[in-house]
Amino acid sequence: MPKTLLIDVETSPIIGYTWGTYDVNVLSVIEPVKIICCSWKWLGKDQVHVKALPDYPDYQKGVVNDKKLIGDLWGILDDADIVVAHNGDSFDIKILNTRFIAYDLRAPSDYKSIDTLKVARKYFRFNSNKLDDLGGYLDEGRKAPTGGFETWTKCMAGDAKAWAKMRAYNVKDVELLERIYLRLRPFMQNHPNLNLLDNSPQEKKEGFSCTVCQSFNTQRRGFTVTKVGRYQRHQCNDCGSWSSGPYERVKGA
Numbered sequence: 001m002p003k004t005l006l007i008d009v010e011t012s013p014i015i016g017y018t019w020g021t022y023d024v025n026v027l028s029v030i031e032p033v034k035i036i037c038c039s040w041k042w043l044g045k046d047q048v049h050v051k052a053l054p055d056y057p058d059y060q061k062g063v064v065n066d067k068k069l070i071g072d073l074w075g076i077l078d079d080a081d082i083v084v085a086h087n088g089d090s091f092d093i094k095i096l097n098t099r100f101i102a103y104d105l106r107a108p109s110d111y112k113s114i115d116t117l118k119v120a121r122k123y124f125r126f127n128s129n130k131l132d133d134l135g136g137y138l139d140e141g142r143k144a145p146t147g148g149f150e151t152w153t154k155c156m157a158g159d160a161k162a163w164a165k166m167r168a169y170n171v172k173d174v175e176l177l178e179r180i181y182l183r184l185r186p187f188m189q190n191h192p193n194l195n196l197l198d199n200s201p202q203e204k205k206e207g208f209s210c211t212v213c214q215s216f217n218t219q220r221r222g223f224t225v226t227k228v229g230r231y232q233r234h235q236c237n238d239c240g241s242w243s244s245g246p247y248e249r250v251k252g253a
Contacts, residue, residue, distance in 0.1 A: 001044075001194070001198055001200060001214060002081035002082060002192075002194050002197040002198050003042060003043075003079060003080050003081050003082070004042065004043035004044075004080070004081065004082040004083075004084060005040055005041075005042060005043075005076065005077070005079075005080035005082065005083050005084065005111075006040060006041045006042075006043060006084045006085070006174050006177050006178050006181065007038065007039070007040040007041075007076075007077075007083060007084070007085050007088070007092060007174065008038070008039050008040075008085060008086070008092065008170060008173040008174050008177060009035050009037070009038045009073075009091075009092050009095055009096065010035070010036055010037040010038070010166060010169075010170055011033045011034060011035055011036060011095060012031070012033060012034045012035075012036050012064045012152070012156065013033070013149075013152060014026070014029060014031070014032060014033055015029070015030045015031040016028055016029040016030050016031075017030070031064065033095065033098075034064045034066045034099065035066045035069060035070060035073070035095065035096070035099055036052060036053050036064060036066065036069075036155060036166070037050065037051070037052040037053070037163075037166050037167060037170050038050070038051055038052075038069065038073055038170065039167075039170035039171045039173065039174040040076060040174060041174050041175075041178060043084075043178065048171050048174055048175060050167045050170055050171050051069055051072060052069075052155075052163055052166060052167055052170075053065070053066065053069060054158075054160075054163050055069075056068045056069065060158075061157060061158025062156065062157060062158060064156065066099060067103055070096075070099045070100065070102075070103055070105070071103070071105070073096060073099075074100055074105050074108055077096065077108040077111065078108035078109050080108075080111045081111055081112065081192075081197050082111060082112045082113075082114060082192055082197070083111050083112070083113050083114070084114045084116065084177065084178075084181050085113075085114075085115060085116070085177070086115070086116045086117050086131045086173075086177055086180070087115065087117040088113060088114075088115045088116075088117075089113055089115040089118065090115075090117075093113060112192040112197070114181070114188075114191070114192070116131070116134075116177065116180055116181055116184060117129055117131075119184050119187075119188055120134060120184065123184070123187045123188070123189075124184075124187070131143060131173065131176060131177065131180065132176075134180050135176050135179070135180060138179075138180065138183050140176065140179040140180060140183065141175075141176055141179065142176070143169070143172060143173060143176060144168055144169045144172035144173075145169075146165075146169050147162070147165055150162075151165055151166060151169075152166075182239075185212060185239060185240075185241060186212075186239060186240035186241045186242070188212075188241070189242075191211070191212050191241065193211040193212075194211060194212065194213070194214050195209055195211050195214060196211075198214070208220075208234045208243070208245060210234070210236035210238070210239060210241060210243055211241075211243040212236065212239055212241035212243065213236060213238060213239040213241065215236050215237070215238040215239065217236065217237045217238050218234045218235065218236050218237060218243070219234065219235055219237060220232060220233070220234055221233045221234065221235045221242075224244060228249055228250060229247055229248050229249040229250050230247075230248050230250065231244035231245055231246075231247055231248070232244065232245035232246075232248070233245075
């Protein structure tokens with residue numbers, strides 16, 4: 001079965017020189033954005049993983065060295081068929097790619113990206129598309145409190161309690177991300193077809209397999225009609241998503 005990865009990264013702030021404190025340009029960057037903590041989960045598995053800089057033996061207080069963390073994250077993305085993140089296309093995935101190339105790592109193997117922020121914007125009109133607000137609106141829970149920027153500054157200084165709060169916040173984000181993804185998923189008309197991504201030997205079963213969750217618990221629900229043919233529509237009784245069967249060209253059309 002294709003492997004779907006849910007992921008969220010936390011980063012360090014840019015450190016640089018400026019001449020002022022409001023609406024200013026950075027004169028020189030001393031240290032770029034780096035990844036300091038990351039949480040991830042494989043869809044269908046119970047465990048939520050989290051790794052932060054202090055989890056590595058060469059960690060030093062006040063030093064942001066993400067090389068080993070980035071190496072681990074490269075392996076995780078390389079193993080994924082689908083990557084789900086909130087604002088992932090603009091933030092998480094781009095940040096990860098930026099850190100990969102900084103350490104001269106090649107691109108991980110190709111995967112399909114699902115950005116739940118884009119999904120929320122495309123198919124709905126929520127008052128707010130922030131993950132925390134979606135959780136509240138859909139009654140799926142809220143994000144954990146961060147403690148503000150002070151948590152980041154304390155982490156940079158090596159404070160163990162701040163790092164514990166960072167990990168807990170990061171894990172909570174991924175747990176909420178999974179629930180939001182599963183709620184939005186049935187409305188996604190462009191969800192990757194898991195049946196096409198699946199290279200593992202499949203047990204032969206009677207019936208139609210849902211293209212979104214691969215369940216065989218589906219039912220026929222009419223047709224999608226074109227000018228010269230039609231598709232049999234199927235709805236999954238497990239995930240609620242809609243799929244189409246093979247195209248049937250109508251004779252004489």
